[in-house]
Every structure is written in structure tokens, then in C-alpha cells.
Amino acid sequence: MSYTFKVSEHHAGRRLDKVIRTLWPNLPLGAMMRGIRKGLVRVDGRKTSCSVRLEDGQSVYVPWEEPELIEKSVKTKRTGALSIVYKDHYIMVLNKEAGLIIQPDQSGEESLIERVWLEVEPEGDFRACAVHRLDRNTTGLVVVALHGQSLRELQxxxxxxxxDKTYLVAVRGQTPLEGDITAPLQKDRDHNIVTASPDGLPAHTHYEKIAGDDECSLLKVSLLTGRSHQIRVHLAISGYPVIGDVKYGDFALNKQWYHRIRLDHPLLHAWKISFRRLNPPLSYIERREFSAPPDRLFLKFLRTKGWQTYLEGV
Known part of the structure; x- marks a missing residue:
């Protein structure tokens, strides 16, 4: 099952990945990127890259069916758009949606960085790279380096x-006005579970309450360390699990909010980020704060609670 086509005058000068997305708009993005990366897609018989620009008359071999057949057999969502908060020559700041992984993996699922690769011309041999991670179902800000120098400085x-990273979080129960949680955290990599343990790594989470009632609270949370699942575990062990968190949360409350607003992910949003110190070439964004609004379901939760105006000036 394969297909070979000649590059037409219409597609000459365009990037290989752009041409493939035009001819096979419903082909899973991960399948396309993996095919090119592994050399299964060939131009004039040679392994190539996503960003190569095609020439009129070149022969392109792909390991899937011709466009008309694959459109009938593959039913998948088209590649999602990027929600760009900020972009310049060196960096891009994105607002990630729930359910989207950051980096490509063996599952073949679409990833945020593959969307970036489709949109951004590479800087020489450098490919855009996410500088940090968010869990699949956490929404919000992700910083992407577009240049080798910016990657090194951001790292x-x-x-x-x-x-400085600030999260917007909704939790079960009425929390104190503020608090610090410093329990060390240990990760079980086989089961992807994090627990509080004296043998774990140091971790420090600070929170301030924005709004609250007997049912739940809306928090502004700052990470002073960056451990895996840190906010979710620290709040859960303090008795205030994140609403919508199926791993560390309250099943009964999650079910209630699913029926109320069809909530299908944790109400945990990477809200604001800023850099206290940056060297060239990024010193121009030192202390600049980037922020992103929460997604549709988080806003629906805020409206349901009557808390939508509480974010103003926070």
C-alpha cells in the first residue's frame, strides 16, 4: 500500500509537509511526521526532511494510499490550529488545549510540537523545541524555542x-486564604503515579485563594519547584484535590461536574509565566509577563459559580 506522485508546477517551491497535508488533509499528523522522520517518505528515492522545498517534476514516494482512497478510509480530525500568545524570531508562547501531548511519542497521536513544525520554518538545522512540559490534560502556556541560542538560554x-509560573486551579473544599505545601515527591515511573514520600525530591507549592465556598475554591498557584504532577499531588494530599482530576481527585465530585458542564479534564491551567533573568539574545523579554485565558470548560465552571469577574486584576 503505497503511492508515488510527480510534483506539479502548482506545488513546486512548497515544503514537503505542506504538500502532503494539502493532498491528504485527513492523514493523521503523527503518521505523516513519523513517515518522513523514518525515511519512509522519499523524494527522488532519497530520505528527506519535512521542510525540504520540492521542485517541479520530482518524484515523491509515500507509504500510504493515493489521496482519493485514503480520504474514504481514514476518519480523523484535521490538524488543530496553534493558539499563539506571542511569537518572534527566537521564541513562541502557545496556549495548549486539553488532551494534547507536547512531544511526539510512539502512539502516533498528534502533538503540539508537530503542529509547530508544520507552521514554522526551521532555523538552519534547528527544529523548534518545547522548553518545558505540561501534562496531557493540563491547559495553558508552553514556551517553544525557535533558535538554538534561545533554547540554551531558556533551558x-x-x-x-x-x-515564575502561575497556575489557575479549581479544587474541592474551602481552602485557607493561602498556604505552602512542601512535601517531598517521589514518582513511580512504571505506573506514572507520584506520591508524597520522605525519600522523594524536594517540592514547594504556594497557593492563594481567589474565591471559594463550601463546595470548592479557586486558587492562584505558584510553583517554586517543578516536579511531575506537583500541583495535583500537593493539593490532593492537603485535602483539596483538583476538580476533574481522575488520577488524584474526588471521583464523586468529578462526576457531578461532568453532568453539570460536561467537564472532561482537570481544572488546572498554566495561566502566567515570566522570566526574572534572561541573558542575550532573550534579555529583551526579561520580566515580561505572558498570560493566557483558561479554556471554554474552565470559563463555564467560573460562570456556573459566579466567579468569572474574580480574575480581573489578579
């Missing part, structure tokens, strides 16, 4: 803790 900033 240094995260490593040296020169980053």
Missing part, C-alpha cells in the same frame, strides 16, 4: 529557577 533559566 538555563528553567534550570536556575529564574522562571
Amino acid at each position: 538555563r533559566a528553567f534550570r536556575d529557577n529564574d522562571v
Whole structure:
């Protein structure tokens, strides 16, 4: 099952990945990227890259059916658009949706960085790279490096803790006005579960209450360390699990909110990010704050609680 086509004058000068997306709009993005990366897609018999620009008359071999047949057999959502908060020559700041992984993996699912690769011309041999991670079902800000120099400086900033990250979180119960949680955290990589343990790594979470009632609270949460699942576990062990969190949360409350607003992911949003110190070439964005609004379901939750105006000026 394969197909070979000649590059027409109409497609000459366009990137290989763009031409494939035009001819096979419903082909899963992960399948296309994996085919090119593994050399299964060939131009004039040679392995190539996503960004190569095709020439009139070149022969392109792909390991899937011709466009008309695959359109009939493959039923999948088209590639989603990028929600761009900020972009320049060196960096891009995106607002990630729930359910989207950051990096491509063996599952073949569409990833955020593959969307970026389709939209951004590579800087020489450098391909855009996400500097940090968010869990699949966490929404909000992701910083992407578009240049090798910016990647190195952003990695240094995260490593040296020169980053301020603020999350918007809805939890079960009436929390104190503010609090600090410092339980060490240990990850079981075989089961992808994090627990509080004296043998774990140091972790520090600070929260401030924005609004609350007997049922739940809306929190502004700051990460002073960046451990896996840190906010979810720290709040859960404190008795305030994140609403919508199926791994560490309250099943009964999650079910209630599913029926009320069809909530299908945790109400955990990477809301704001800024860098306290940045060296060239990124010193121009030092202390600049980037922010992104929460998604549709989080906003629906806020409206249901009457808390939609509480975010103003926070």
C-alpha cells in the first residue's frame, strides 16, 4: 500500500509537509511526521526532511494510499490550529488545549510540537523545541524555542529557577486564604503515579485563594519547584484535590461536574509565566509577563459559580 506522485508546477517551491497535508488533509499528523522522520517518505528515492522545498517534476514516494482512497478510509480530525500568545524570531508562547501531548511519542497521536513544525520554518538545522512540559490534560502556556541560542538560554533559566509560573486551579473544599505545601515527591515511573514520600525530591507549592465556598475554591498557584504532577499531588494530599482530576481527585465530585458542564479534564491551567533573568539574545523579554485565558470548560465552571469577574486584576 503505497503511492508515488510527480510534483506539479502548482506545488513546486512548497515544503514537503505542506504538500502532503494539502493532498491528504485527513492523514493523521503523527503518521505523516513519523513517515518522513523514518525515511519512509522519499523524494527522488532519497530520505528527506519535512521542510525540504520540492521542485517541479520530482518524484515523491509515500507509504500510504493515493489521496482519493485514503480520504474514504481514514476518519480523523484535521490538524488543530496553534493558539499563539506571542511569537518572534527566537521564541513562541502557545496556549495548549486539553488532551494534547507536547512531544511526539510512539502512539502516533498528534502533538503540539508537530503542529509547530508544520507552521514554522526551521532555523538552519534547528527544529523548534518545547522548553518545558505540561501534562496531557493540563491547559495553558508552553514556551517553544525557535533558535538554538534561545533554547540554551531558556533551558538555563528553567534550570536556575529564574522562571515564575502561575497556575489557575479549581479544587474541592474551602481552602485557607493561602498556604505552602512542601512535601517531598517521589514518582513511580512504571505506573506514572507520584506520591508524597520522605525519600522523594524536594517540592514547594504556594497557593492563594481567589474565591471559594463550601463546595470548592479557586486558587492562584505558584510553583517554586517543578516536579511531575506537583500541583495535583500537593493539593490532593492537603485535602483539596483538583476538580476533574481522575488520577488524584474526588471521583464523586468529578462526576457531578461532568453532568453539570460536561467537564472532561482537570481544572488546572498554566495561566502566567515570566522570566526574572534572561541573558542575550532573550534579555529583551526579561520580566515580561505572558498570560493566557483558561479554556471554554474552565470559563463555564467560573460562570456556573459566579466567579468569572474574580480574575480581573489578579
